[in-house]
Amino acid sequence: MQFMDMKVVQSRMSKRLLLNQMTKWLFLASAIFGLLVLAVLLYRVIVDSLGWINIDFLTSVLSTKPEIAGIKGAILGTVWLMIIVGPVTMALGVSTAIYIEEYARPSKLTSFIQTNISNLAGVPSIVFGLLGLTVFVRLFGIGSVILAGGLTMSLLVLPIVVVASQEAIRAVPSYLREASYGMGATKWQTIKNVVLPVALPGILTGLILAISRAIGETAPLVVIGIPALLIPVPTSIFDRFTAMPMQIYYWTIDSVLVAEYAYLAAATIVILLLILFTLNSLAIIIRNKFDRRY
Amino acid sequence: MKKYGLSMMMVGLMVFTVACGDNSESEAVGNNSNDSSNNNSNSSTEELSGSVQIDGSGTVYPLLSRIAEEYMVNEQSNVSVEVSRAGTSAGMKKFIQGETDLSNASRAIKEEELQELEENEIESEEFKVALDGMTMVIHPDNDWATEMTEEEITDVFVTGKYADDDVVLWSDVRDEWPDEEINFYGPNENHGTYEFFVEVLIDEQDLVEGINLQQEYSTLVELVSEDENALGFFGFGYYTNNDDKLGVVSIDFGDGPVAPSLDTIAEDGEYAPFTRPVFTNLSINSAKEKPEVKDFAKYIFEVADDLAGETGFAPLPEEELNSYIEFIEAIE
Numbered sequence: 001m002q003f004m005d006m007k008v009v010q011s012r013m014s015k016r017l018l019l020n021q022m023t024k025w026l027f028l029a030s031a032i033f034g035l036l037v038l039a040v041l042l043y044r045v046i047v048d049s050l051g052w053i054n055i056d057f058l059t060s061v062l063s064t065k066p067e068i069a070g071i072k073g074a075i076l077g078t079v080w081l082m083i084i085v086g087p088v089t090m091a092l093g094v095s096t097a098i099y100i101e102e103y104a105r106p107s108k109l110t111s112f113i114q115t116n117i118s119n120l121a122g123v124p125s126i127v128f129g130l131l132g133l134t135v136f137v138r139l140f141g142i143g144s145v146i147l148a149g150g151l152t153m154s155l156l157v158l159p160i161v162v163v164a165s166q167e168a169i170r171a172v173p174s175y176l177r178e179a180s181y182g183m184g185a186t187k188w189q190t191i192k193n194v195v196l197p198v199a200l201p202g203i204l205t206g207l208i209l210a211i212s213r214a215i216g217e218t219a220p221l222v223v224i225g226i227p228a229l230l231i232p233v234p235t236s237i238f239d240r241f242t243a244m245p246m247q248i249y250y251w252t253i254d255s256v257l258v259a260e261y262a263y264l265a266a267a268t269i270v271i272l273l274l275i276l277f278t279l280n281s282l283a284i285i286i287r288n289k290f291d292r293r294y
Numbered sequence: 295m296k297k298y299g300l301s302m303m304m305v306g307l308m309v310f311t312v313a314c315g316d317n318s319e320s321e322a323v324g325n326n327s328n329d330s331s332n333n334n335s336n337s338s339t340e341e342l343s344g345s346v347q348i349d350g351s352g353t354v355y356p357l358l359s360r361i362a363e364e365y366m367v368n369e370q371s372n373v374s375v376e377v378s379r380a381g382t383s384a385g386m387k388k389f390i391q392g393e394t395d396l397s398n399a400s401r402a403i404k405e406e407e408l409q410e411l412e413e414n415e416i417e418s419e420e421f422k423v424a425l426d427g428m429t430m431v432i433h434p435d436n437d438w439a440t441e442m443t444e445e446e447i448t449d450v451f452v453t454g455k456y457a458d459d460d461v462v463l464w465s466d467v468r469d470e471w472p473d474e475e476i477n478f479y480g481p482n483e484n485h486g487t488y489e490f491f492v493e494v495l496i497d498e499q500d501l502v503e504g505i506n507l508q509q510e511y512s513t514l515v516e517l518v519s520e521d522e523n524a525l526g527f528f529g530f531g532y533y534t535n536n537d538d539k540l541g542v543v544s545i546d547f548g549d550g551p552v553a554p555s556l557d558t559i560a561e562d563g564e565y566a567p568f569t570r571p572v573f574t575n576l577s578i579n580s581a582k583e584k585p586e587v588k589d590f591a592k593y594i595f596e597v598a599d600d601l602a603g604e605t606g607f608a609p610l611p612e613e614e615l616n617s618y619i620e621f622i623e624a625i626e
Contacts, residue, residue, distance in 0.1 A: 064356075064359050064360055225378065225380075227347075227348075227376035227378045228355065229362055229376065229377040231362075231363065231366050231375075240345070253510050253511075253512045254512070255512065256512040256515045256532060256536055257531070257532070257535050
């Protein structure tokens, strides 16, 4: 006796196979859509920037005349920002992660901190800009300088570093810690000599990703108030500055005044993308190369 | 394990040292040195340093940024003149807080702003910088509304004048024009251009409902250039730099249609009814404390005439500019 009516099965087979094929193509199309958008974006930007990227563009200061304008000031401004963002987020982020993962006992306070770090990651960047404006620029009275911008950016990307560091610390096998305790090491000695060195690749990956996020952020800087025309290059953290995304923003808007600004903006985008791709590749290399080597 | 840790630290450090290395070559810019020495900058040959903070009107920005650049390139390379353009009113708020030394404006300063300045003990002086023509722009393919009377313009932007529901058709203005709805555009309330239009040209009457008010002039240019039924207004400079993408309305003030141009928007020009001066407000406090502010303020009026035309403004009479220079020189 047959339990299945093969005729019924057969009659539906072609439909099912068709559906299978269709879903496959649908999902492929979804996957390709994102890539396509990226390709169009890259194509347009690169075409616009052709002939505008050269050494002079990278080493000249800003100007209202497109033929002599350069982004030295913007590049240095971005670099100075990162000099603040790197150490500050590293120190605060890793400390937070060590506290939560190594010291804190599961309690209401711990889960409160944990929840808020997740919430912090979801706060729109423009809100951080307002925070930076009211706290750093106005309340502390340091003005729209690199320090204020850097601290604002640090707060913005802090959750990325905290979460990455937490994951890295959590991934350190407990037998390594236990071995350290077994040798008579204290908790701090264990963290310093065993946990952190093992977790470092993961932490650095997080840091690099955080920095590459900060490099591209515009909204907080718009709120803090970056001059549209600022020619001298910054030389200390107390100088006023401009940064690459700000320059892109202003040049894009001002292209109604001087059409060539659009090409300068495109050229700046290409440089910025190159920096971001380099940083992201670095993060991937670090992750792959140093994963689980103990 | 330690080795890996170290090598990772190295990578981390490298990111920063590469960054720092770049920086040492940058020329020393005496930023924020702000030496309030007693040397008044009567002679412009004196080496000055420090910074001049400017914010305010987006209409005036192209002119002031050109002047700032000329100043830094030709006069005082150690002074950092920083120009922003948040809009006249937004810039004025910063000026009142003492955050800026000069505040550009595309309308005259208001009574309440003067009061707030007084409360904050900031002494300020308003100077005209150049003349700008309020330019009415349309789509380049619009071949009907290229000439309008002054009254038609001021009425069409006012609510309820042509249609109670503010759905104004071109044919409501003149019968022979198309039966299509006019879409209105202009800069938003942050801009002095908006205030001049509402307060002076349409006498504080309410604008039509549904007018599309924008913060950025670039957005306005884009919108008008893509909308066949657009009718918008902004400063002459933003039109003249985009005259391939925009059409312009010649306005009949009674003696035949006049198109805005550098000649017609000049002092006593034929476009005069729609012409307005653009201003910059100088903080006398800053000028007294910072010689670079005083020196730059003086420089503005020395070169405003030469650079005005280039950036879409008509120059002011020379005597007027000279009187400003004398005024600034007298600030002690």
